[in-house]
């Protein structure tokens with residue numbers, strides 16, 4: 276059998292949230308996977324990440340409990356977001372936690388005068404988070420290359436959950452679990468996932484205004500389309516049997532080459548509060 280192409284591995288890397296129970300895996304495989312993270316690029320080559328691999332079942336169960344609480348907090352306090360239950364973590368062969376170590380930001384460009392502090396603080400944050408994201412992505416690709424599957428969980432992004440994880444895993448609380456990657460054998464086939472047509476996201480030689488997605492389109496995705504686009508096993512919305520029902524007037528915006536035929540751009544807008552009615556408007560609080 277020939278080796279899979281790198282592009283095949285990229286496409287195979289899927290967020291799977293259902294694992295077969297009862298499997299084990301060798302540390303040699305886990306080391307190869309984590310080594311992919313080690314080879315990620317990072318700003319100033321600071322390697323501002325550490326990888327905690329949990330392969331002891333008892334510890335895995337404690338990490339799982341933290342994520343069950345995290346999922347419940349989403350249900351209670353981030354209403355409308357279509358999260359799935361995290362009980363599947365109990366069936367992982369291992370969980371990799373990617374820690375970010377903020378001290379290393381000092382090695383990124385630093386301002387030499389007061390007026391430039393905000394400028395470089397923002398820039399440092401971008402470099403820091405991108406470096407960690409690259410490591411998480413490399414690990415997920417390493418998992419796919421081993422014929423296993425994984426997910427990318429951002430639960431440690433909430434301070435309280437990070438504190439709980441640091442208690443369970445023993446890292447300093449001022450470091451942060453930016454990404455958690457449960458690894459396992461898939462219990463569901465999840466080969467495909469919605470992606471915008473390449474012709475929409477690829478801009479040749481400058482931003483093409485006809486490929487711009489309007490504010491209203493973002494609103495529609497958030498309020499209505501998101502749970503289906505996140506979880507359905509299809510790359511193209513053309514394949515959905517209920518395409519007309521789900522997309523309605525938004526069909527061309529999501530499936531054609533030009534979501535914005537008029538080519539008109541809009542000024543920046545405030546998306547902090549729900550703007551349209553739909554499933555996600557549950558997040559609107561009563562006070």
Ligand SMILES: Cc1cc2nc3c(=O)[nH]c(=O)nc-3n(C[C@H](O)[C@H](O)[C@H](O)COP(=O)(O)O)c2cc1C
Pocket residue numbers: 288289290291292359426427428429430468504505506
């Ligand atoms: C920064 C980031 C945070 C994410 N956080 C979560 C998460 O907390 N829980 C989860 O189930 N999936 C999470 N995901 C996975 C996305 O939902 C998933 O990548 C997306 O729906 C596309 O599906 P795919 O990974 O199968 O292509 C996250 C992905 C990224 C890049």
